[in-house]
Amino acid sequence: MRDPYDILTDLRAGRRLAAEDLAAVADGAAGGGWSDARLGAFLMGAAIHGLDAAQTRALTLAMLDSGDRWELRREFPGLVDKHSTGGVGDKVSIVLAPLLAESGVPIVMLTGRGLGHTGGTADKLESIPGLRQELDRDSAARVLARTGMALGLATAGIAPADRRLYALRDQTATVDSLPLIVASILSKKLASGAAGIVFDVKSGDGAFLPDRSAARELARQLVEVCGELDTRATALVTDMSQPLGEWVGHAAELAESFACLRGEGPRDTVEVTLALAIEAAALVGVDLAAEALRQTLASGRAMDRLRRWAIEQGASATWFERPDLTLAPLERVIPARRSGVLARVATRRLGLLLGEAGGARRVAGEELDRGSA
Known part of the structure; x- marks a missing residue:
């Protein structure tokens, strides 16, 4: 298995990484052998230079094999x-x-x-x-x-x-x-x-x-x-x-x-x-x-x-006999100023607003306000 420095040097230069190199990245990520700095450098290099179909498959397989496979089929x-x-x-x-x-x-x-x-x-x-x-x-x-x-x-x-x-x-x-x-x-x-x-x-x-x-x-x-x-x-x-x-x-x-x-x-x-x-x-x-x-x-x-x-x-x-899905008690109604057809919804903004109302975690493990809507 090649040294991480050599792998990153090739990636920086735009040279193609072999499947074994990508397996080394996945192994280093799972086992702790690669630092965050090296993994970050790999991610940036892969994002800039891209990975071809064979490399994408190889990285996927290596990341898959880094853990358990249930084979439920x-x-x-x-x-x-x-x-x-x-x-x-x-x-x-x-x-x-x-x-x-x-x-x-x-x-x-x-x-x-x-x-x-x-x-x-x-x-x-x-x-x-x-x-x-x-x-x-x-x-x-x-x-x-x-x-x-x-x-x-x-x-x-x-x-x-x-x-x-x-x-x-x-x-x-x-x-x-x-x-x-x-x-x-x-x-x-x-x-x-x-x-x-x-x-x-x-x-x-x-x-x-x-x-x-x-x-x-x-x-x-x-x-x-x-x-x-x-x-x-x-x-x-x-x-x-x-x-x-x-x-x-x-x-x-x-x-x-x-x-x-x-x-x-x-x-x-x-x-x-x-x-x-x-x-x-x-x-x-x-x-x-x-x-x-x-x-x-x-x-x-x-x-x-x-x-x-x-x-x-x-x-x-x-x-389940009487599901309690209580919504937040405070409600604000925003009436339209005039009749018409809604031409566009700021969908992403609505998702972010839900987070600001307590529907998203700011830190891992934080309790959600599930009634916010």
Whole structure:
């Protein structure tokens, strides 16, 4: 294995790094052999000079192999996963998982917390009392076997190389490097061992990548690398120029998710969910029709599936009899000065405003105001 100094010297000069060099970076990040300064230099060099397709695949695999691999597809054939690049009001995962499980398609999702102006599924689910979100392989397999779905935060054993690199990307202005994004996403997503992954790549003002062409390129790279690493994948590029649904806020979005699961949710949220469900099922050879999925929602069976899953992961059964999703008591109504059509929504700003109202953490471990909306 080459010395880190030599690897960084080649990268600075624009010379191509070999797969072994990228493996050294991942090993150094996971094991502590590389300092933050050296890892930051690697990230900056990779962002400036780029990584080609083979290098992106090699870095992804090295980061994936830095931690545990669950290989759940061996026990659950036809297992799927879903990943969203994040947006404002994006509560699709909470609706999609029970809808697929109730339709006979098992699904595992290692969810995340909010980042910047975008909300996190794990933060929304914290509004369910008693729900245990930390999952290891055994607990994920047990919940999958009993309910057909498992959602939760990954343990520290999943892609430890990414944990360090992810934090340093934010500090080194390399967050928007597509190869680094691909390696970060897939090193975690591929760890569960799903047979197929559907990606929801957002574009627009409220998205991580506002530019649609960049979102399309990210979608292409995600699908390509998945295929090269023995996982079927597809991607939809969906609009985030306005919030998804009618509410932005953790408890409010959970309530809206429950409405969707009863067939009463806002049209845009339901349509995106149905499109992703159909694509995810197709990856594992299951043909789902939109109308059948609508009936599953309207019947309440998907909501019952979510309730059974949550109870299996420690949630209070009695809470679901009358869910308490209280919003913040202070309300400000801003009336329009005149009649008209709303031409544009400052979606990113709305996400940031939620954070300022207590809906985002300023430091790790800080308690959220889940009622803010």
